[in-house]
Amino acid sequence: MKVRHILGISGGKDSAALAIYLKDHYPQIPFEFYNSDTKCELLETETLINRLASYLGGITRLVAVEKSPEPTPFDHFYKVYGGYLPSPQARWCTQKMKLEKMEEFVGEAPAISYVGIRGDEDREGYISTKPNIQSIFPFRRNIWSLDVINKLFQNKNIPLLEELCYRICPVEYRNDFLRVVRTPTSKSFYFSKKTNTLLDVSVRTFNRIVFEFLKTTDLPVGRLEDFPLVDNEDVIVKDDVFKILRDSDVGVPAYYDSIPFEVDGKIGYYNRSRSGCYFCFFQQKLEWIWLYEQHPDLFKKAMAYEKDGYTWNQGESLADLIKPERVREIKLDAIRKQEARKASGCRLADNVDDEAFCANCFI
Numbered sequence: 164m165k166v167r168h169i170l171g172i173s174g175g176k177d178s179a180a181l182a183i184y185l186k187d188h189y190p191q192i193p194f195e196f197y198n199s200d201t202k203c204e205l206l207e208t209e210t211l212i213n214r215l216a217s218y219l220g221g222i223t224r225l226v227a228v229e230k231s232p233e234p235t236p237f238d239h240f241y242k243v244y245g246g247y248l249p250s251p252q253a254r255w256c257t258q259k260m261k262l263e264k265m266e267e268f269v270g271e272a273p274a275i276s277y278v279g280i281r282g283d284e285d286r287e288g289y290i291s292t293k294p295n296i297q298s299i300f301p302f303r304r305n306i307w308s309l310d311v312i313n314k315l316f317q318n319k320n321i322p323l324l325e326e327l328c329y330r331i332c333p334v335e336y337r338n339d340f341l342r343v344v345r346t347p348t349s350k351s352f353y354f355s356k357k358t359n360t361l362l363d364v365s366v367r368t369f370n371r372i373v374f375e376f377l378k379t380t381d382l383p384v385g386r387l388e389d390f391p392l393v394d395n396e397d398v399i400v401k402d403d404v405f406k407i408l409r410d411s412d413v414g415v416p417a418y419y420d421s422i423p424f425e426v427d428g429k430i431g432y433y434n435r436s437r438s439g440c441y442f443c444f445f446q447q448k449l450e451w452i453w454l455y456e457q458h459p460d461l462f463k464k465a466m467a468y469e470k471d472g473y474t475w476n477q478g479e480s481l482a483d484l485i486k487p488e489r490v491r492e493i494k495l496d497a498i499r500k501q502e503a504r505k506a507s508g509c510r511l512a513d514n515v516d517d518e519a520f521c522a523n524c525f526i
Contacts, residue, residue: 164273171276172212174212177302179416184399198224200225200226205458211413240256248475269295277298281401305359311377434450442468448493466480
């Protein structure tokens with residue numbers, strides 16, 4: 164069965180930059196770009212996705228429960244869950260509006276899912292529970308997912324890895340690779356340490372060994388005769404992402420633009436750090452204030468969902484959040500943090516935190 168190459172466009176900077184990067188660098192790969200449309204996106208997000216669709220030649224829009232009489236998929240499932248709002252502990256919105264629809268889109272075909280986690284981020288990304296979907300992280304030095312690394316470095320595989328070293332490693336790297344692969348994993352030499360030690364010797368050689376190992380498994384990458392990304396040694400960080408977006412003329416999503424505000428004669432800045440639904444519960448308090456002041460109509464809609472004790476923020480309703488003294492408190496706290504960062508040498512562009520990441524939500 165043919166292996167599919169899929170990439171989810173969230174409307175954020177990283178997935179957009181990854182799509183552009185892969186289309187430009189690997190035109191021989193038949194990528195399928197898709198977006199899980201919740202119908203609860205900011206206008207700025209929709210603008211970015213439409214521009215990106217023009218650049219890429221199209222993006223498939225996936226919409227959960229299209230035949231529902233409710234205005235959005237979220238409203239449909241909100242009723243199904245009895246008015247229980249999603250939260251970091253119960254992300255039913257992600258499961259119902261994104262994951263299930265994506266896995267329906269893929270079906271049973273072997274598929275490689277490309278995920279835009281950057282090289283300057285210390286986090287893992289979406290790994291499907293379905294064995295026919297394998298995640299790859301092209302922006303990182305280590306493009307392989309944690310499940311692949313854990314499978315690779317099982318101690319029972321040492322003889323196989325030795326054989327692959329003899330077959331694949333250039334002479335100048337062979338002894339270093341053999342020394343590492345022959346060392347059993349343990350509490351003092353765990354999977355990630357073993358991985359990084361080999362990557363320090365040669366990224367390309369490590370990737371070629373993993374690729375050959377995967378051919379002994381049922382994972383999608385192992386079904387390919389050739390996988391060009393094994394020779395990729397690029398590491399893409401935040402500045403690179405913004406450059407990719409600007410150089411392509413797709414542009415940076417407008418919600419990333421820092422907007423100044425003033426409190427007690429002091430100037431601070433706010434923006435939105437994420438794509439996703441306008442009411443995303445991963446938003447920082449300052450981002451809720453941004454929504455209240457920049458998109459008051461959407462903030463009012465978000466407020467309307469709060470009832471029967473269910474709130475977007477644990478222990479604080481949106482009605483309480485926008486009380487003048489509370490707004491002032493949140494903004495002053497942001498200004499203090501931004502001034503501290505500036506004093507430590509951070510640029511203005513770094514004054515607003517990067518997005519808190521729900522790995523599943525940003526596929």
